[in-house]
Each structure stands twice: as structure tokens, then as C-alpha cells.
Amino acid sequence: MQQSKLFYKANKNKSANAESVSHDLLVRAGYVDQLMAGVYSFLPLGFRVLKNIEQIIRKNMEEIGGQEILMPSLSPKENWVKTGRWDSVDVLFKLKGSGDKEYGLGLSHEEVVAPLAKKIVFSYRDLPFYVFQIQNKFRDELRAKSGILRTREFLMKDLYSFHANQGDLDKYYEICAKAYKNIFKETGIKVYRTLASGGSFSKYSDEFQMLTNAGEDLIYICKKCSIAINKEIKGENPTCPKCGNTEFDEKKSVEVGNIFKLGTKFSTPFDLKFTDRDGHDKPVLMGCYGIGLGRLMGAIVEASHDDRGIIWPKSVAPFKVHLIHLGGPKVKTSADKIYKTLHGEGVEVLWDDRENKTAGEKFAESDLLGIPLRLVVSEKTLEKNSVELKERSKDAVKLIKIKEILKHV
């Protein structure tokens, strides 16, 4: 991609209305644009990051048997009434269509996936199965905050599992927890699996929390065994559920994922059952497993930046290489050649081909954008048939031969 054609505009001034680091940097570097409180557009740079995160999640969900589907955002009021969530969930967006027909905008998809499963599941032979989607969710949060960390519309991966018995659900729940750990590791952040209350869903759930001051949650990490619990759990029982210790570190954190054992909570209202080996009908047991993609993206920035800008982990970076040329037409021609070579080899490269920008501006913006590898071409480097290579996360620069660039990127 040539930067002169990229749909974005970076800004030197700090955003006035952005308290959190990720909000400020993502807006300033042109990754996202705020439309209103809690609602954002993802510009090409931001969308590329989002798609990389999406791909990591997709791969891991497919590895544990997840089959990808796409469910609608609109759903009929009746289904929400059936589960009681029309009245009990105050963040549900409700809207009215023609003929005064009422709809709910999906904030999670039990009301859609359970009736769907009912059309496919009849026998124990049809179980278990796992379906997931990556789709926009709508929640009428009382207060959106911290840029893309808490929004009213956001991309979420939600997986639903269906089981014939508790043992099977328990087993899959742990498999999914492991996949989650892997996802967060791949996206470059450290998370704590945190025992939490399940809200209206189940007695207990597990949250995946990343430590950051920009977060809105508090978690308690056992000083002895490093198990983490959230506030509600500590409120109920102030001892470590694993080792009985009572000493905890209190830390601010952001929840990037959450898993629940739903049991029969949603299968019962929709009469979702199956015929077991013994010939008797039994309710299907469900689990649900969510990750907010935009929030994860924000969390990554919170975890990985410096005072000059973002430092993307390679796995999610919008481009792998930021190519910069300094100098006149001759240098630009060489840069163009390098750009085409890299591009031709499938290396994701952003080339700052702008002619009216000074070296300082290009460097400063490169640091702000946070692409992992920077290649600089100038007359100085060309004299040695080389380019300069620098990792965004490090200070060291080194010269590498142009012929050998592909070995380094």
C-alpha cells in the first residue's frame, strides 16, 4: 500500500477528548474514527488490525471444532420475551418496525441460536456441536467509555456449544479456555483467567482479564498461587478458592473474554431437547464463549506502546513493514523497486511514498503508526546497496543489503 493513497489522516495534536492511551493513539494515527459516544468506524489501518485479530480467533475456534456461521442482528421480540431478557436486560436495544412489530438488536445470540439448534438436534447422535460467528453486537451501555474499550456496537466472536451431559460440557469448557489462552498469547497480551460470578447466566464464569490502568474492572490475584478472582467472588468469599490464602494483589484490568456454562438456561425456554440412548428426552446443555475484537485491539495498544506511538505485535500489525525513502527521485525509484519486490513476495508493506514530507515527519509518523519493521532507503544507504532496518520495539538500527531484505522481513 502506498501511503499517499491510504485513506487516513494522522494528527500531531493529542486528542482532547481521549483519556485512555489507546483511544488517543488509535484516533490520532487514523485507525479509528468516532461517530458518536461508543460508536466507531474502523479505517483501513484499523480494519486490517481487526481482521488479523479475527483470523487468529477464527483459526483457534476452528481448531476446537467450531463451525462458523452468521446469524442476524435483528431478532423478534417473542424470543426475548421467552427467555425473559426483553425486560430483564436493560442494555438491549429495542426497536419498532412497520406495523408496530418489535425487534431486539442482538447483544448475544442465545435467542437465535437455541431455536436454530432445535431444528437440527433431535438425537444424542447430533451432539455435541459447536458453532460460532464473528458479528456486530449492540448494547445500549449506560456509559460508553475509553475509546474502543467499551462501545455500544462492537464486533464480537461468540461461540455456542451444545452437549448431551454435564461432563461433556465441562470438558469442552476447559478446551475452550485453553484456546482462549492461546488466542491472547498469539495477539501478544498477557491475561489472567479470573474466576467470576456468571451474572444472570450461570453461577460461575471465567473472565480473561488483562492488567491495565485503562481497565474498569478490579481483579484479585492470590499472592501464593497466582489464581485470580474478581470483585464479586472476593465479596462472597475472601479466601483463595485454590489454596485458601487471604492475601491478594488488587489490580485494575480489562475483560477481553468471558466463558459461561449456560446449562439449560436457554434450552428450556425454547424446549431444546434430544432423545438420549435410553430413549428419554433430555434438555440440551449449552455453553457460550465470547471475545470482543475491538476491545481486544484497544487492550493490545494499552499493553504495547511508548510515548511516540503504538507498537503492534507482528501477529496483528496492519502491515509488517513500513518502507520509508528519504531523498529525491533517484531514491524514490529505488524505493519503488523495493516496494514492488516486497509486495510481489506477499510481504505486507506500507510505503511512505509522500514527496512533500520531511524525514522527521516520516519518522515521527512511522513511530505513531507502530508497524513492527521499518526500512529506510536514502542516498546514504544506497551507496552501500543497503537499506536501514529498525524494529519499532527496539532502538538499534542496522544496515542490510538490498538483495537480502527478504531474509529479514
Add this chain to the structure above:
RNA sequence: CGGGGCGUUGUGUAACGGUAGCACGAACGCUUUGGGAGCGUUUAGUCUGGGUUCGAAUCCCAGCGCCCCGACCA
């Protein structure tokens, strides 16, 4: 939803009730080219509606919007 703060050009900000200015950006020209470079020209703004006043960005009322704290959080 309670409390607080704030709405001035694309962004960041200034202006006692009296000429809406500065910086960044953007555009053009010339010069420059290894850490946000220089000169010149240009561009674009007082959230909306009322009120007070000779005169309102400024004071008052209402609305809308944004941010923060809290509450809430499938």
C-alpha cells in the same frame, strides 16, 4: 441514571460584554531533505433555539452533544 467538566475552522487552543486570533493540518509557489524544516499566499470556525443588551463566543434559560467519576454491565 446521579455527580462533575466542556462545546470556537479538519485537529489542538486563545479572545474583559466591544475587530473572532494563534499553532498544527490542508492547498499553491519557491527553498529544503536522516527526527514533526523555512519564506510567502490561501483555505476554514463560535453546537442549536430562545432571552438580556446599543452590542453576546463571552451573561441567562432550554435543548442537543462529548468527556470524566459513580451506579450498571449478556
